[in-house]
Amino acid sequence: MTNEQLIFLFSPYLKADEKILGDFKAYAAELLEWNKKTNITAITGEYEIFKNHFLDSLSVLPLINPKGNLLDVGTGGGFPGLVLKIVCPELKVTVMDSVAKKVVFLDHIIDTLKLDSVDSKWGRAEEFGRDPAFREQYDVVTARAVATMPVLAEFCIPFVKVGGVFIAQKGRDEKEIKKAEKVIDILGGKLEEIRKVKLPGDDEDRNIAVIRKIRNTTQEYPRKPGIPEKRPIKTK
Numbered sequence: 001m002t003n004e005q006l007i008f009l010f011s012p013y014l015k016a017d018e019k020i021l022g023d024f025k026a027y028a029a030e031l032l033e034w035n036k037k038t039n040i041t042a043i044t045g046e047y048e049i050f051k052n053h054f055l056d057s058l059s060v061l062p063l064i065n066p067k068g069n070l071l072d073v074g075t076g077g078g079f080p081g082l083v084l085k086i087v088c089p090e091l092k093v094t095v096m097d098s099v100a101k102k103v104v105f106l107d108h109i110i111d112t113l114k115l116d117s118v119d120s121k122w123g124r125a126e127e128f129g130r131d132p133a134f135r136e137q138y139d140v141v142t143a144r145a146v147a148t149m150p151v152l153a154e155f156c157i158p159f160v161k162v163g164g165v166f167i168a169q170k171g172r173d174e175k176e177i178k179k180a181e182k183v184i185d186i187l188g189g190k191l192e193e194i195r196k197v198k199l200p201g202d203d204e205d206r207n208i209a210v211i212r213k214i215r216n217t218t219q220e221y222p223r224k225p226g227i228p229e230k231r232p233i234k235t236k
């Protein structure tokens with residue numbers, strides 16, 4: 001894609017300069033190259049990477065403090081965590097995933113783009129969420145396309161500081177978010193907003209759940225790895 005096309009694509013969220021455009025082009029090229037031998041993402045076209053990964057990740061930009069610290073749970077190829085770092089140089093970012101080869105790719109991107117104040121962690125959210133070095137340490141926690149809302153809430157809310165925010169990019173199903181309100185409450189959160197975004201060419205809105213942490217999460221959560229998926233928190 002040309003710089004003009006990219007500037008237009010990103011214009012709802014930022015005024016992209018040469019450095020930012022260069023970083024995104026290099027990131028897309030590495031993703032396409034690595035994807036030939038390792039399955040980092042199901043998306044394999046250049047335009048689709050710019051739209052469905054980069055632009056979709058940028059849709060949470062208006063909701064974050066660009067000078068705070070952010071944890072991206074189940075980041076995969078770095079979405080949205082590394083994308084937000086590219087456009088917010090002062091943001092401190094931790095990207096976490098349970099698949100080792102994805103973390104090797106993330107480290108390669110962090111090195112290639114010379115991103116500072118970025119840390120990568122290999123492991124499960126349920127384990128890191130019990131570790132005092134991570135628990136209730138973040139201003140912002142993000143997750144895109146990782147798990148159903150009750151499971152995701154148990155993975156992510158324990159990491160958020162009281163007063164901070166958990167931002168879940170939840171795709172097209174708004175009902176799934178609303179149905180999880182009680183679970184969010186049990187974990188110490190409050191559903192503040194469901195923001196709608198539409199990507200170019202899409203008919204349907206995508207939903208972003210904005211969840212404020214209003215109380216500490218009780219020590220019961222998160223439960224052991226695998227349990228949140230096997231037995232999502234019940235509310236009845």
Ligand code: SAM
Nearest residue numbers: 074075076079097098099123124125144145146
């Ligand atoms: N967020 C990325 C995106 O939007 O492209 C990746 C989405 S991918 C469908 C889900 C990712 O979550 C996978 O990379 C998977 O390894 C990771 N994941 C799933 N369960 C996890 C857990 N319990 N702890 C950490 N990562 C997890």
